[in-house]
Amino acid sequence: MQTLLNTFGNNNLFVDRFMDYHVARLKREIKRMQATLNKYEKKYDIKSDKFHQKLENGELGDDRDFVMWSGIYELMLDSQNKLDKIS
Numbered sequence: 001m002q003t004l005l006n007t008f009g010n011n012n013l014f015v016d017r018f019m020d021y022h023v024a025r026l027k028r029e030i031k032r033m034q035a036t037l038n039k040y041e042k043k044y045d046i047k048s049d050k051f052h053q054k055l056e057n058g059e060l061g062d063d064r065d066f067v068m069w070s071g072i073y074e075l076m077l078d079s080q081n082k083l084d085k086i087s
Contacts, residue, residue: 048073
C-alpha cells in the first residue's frame with residue numbers, strides 16, 4: 001500500500017484514481033450486460049424488468065435462457081446499485 005501511495009504522491013490522488021477505475025469498470029460491465037439483456041429482450045419481445053417480475057411470480061418456466069437472463073439481469077442491477085452508491 002505504501003508503494004502505491006508513494007507512486008501517486010498523496011492519499012487523495014490515490015483514492016481519486018481508485019474510484020475512477022472502479023466507476024469505469026462498473027460502467028463497462030453494465031454496458032456489456034445491457035447488450036446481452038437487449039438480445040434476450042428482442043428474442044422474447046419483453047423488457048428485462050417485466051420478464052424478471054413474471055419469472056419471480058412463477059409465471060415462466062425454468063428454461064435455460066430464462067435462468068441466464070435472470071442471472072445477468074440481477075448482476076446488472078447489483079452493478080448499477082454499486083455505481084449509484086459511489087458516483
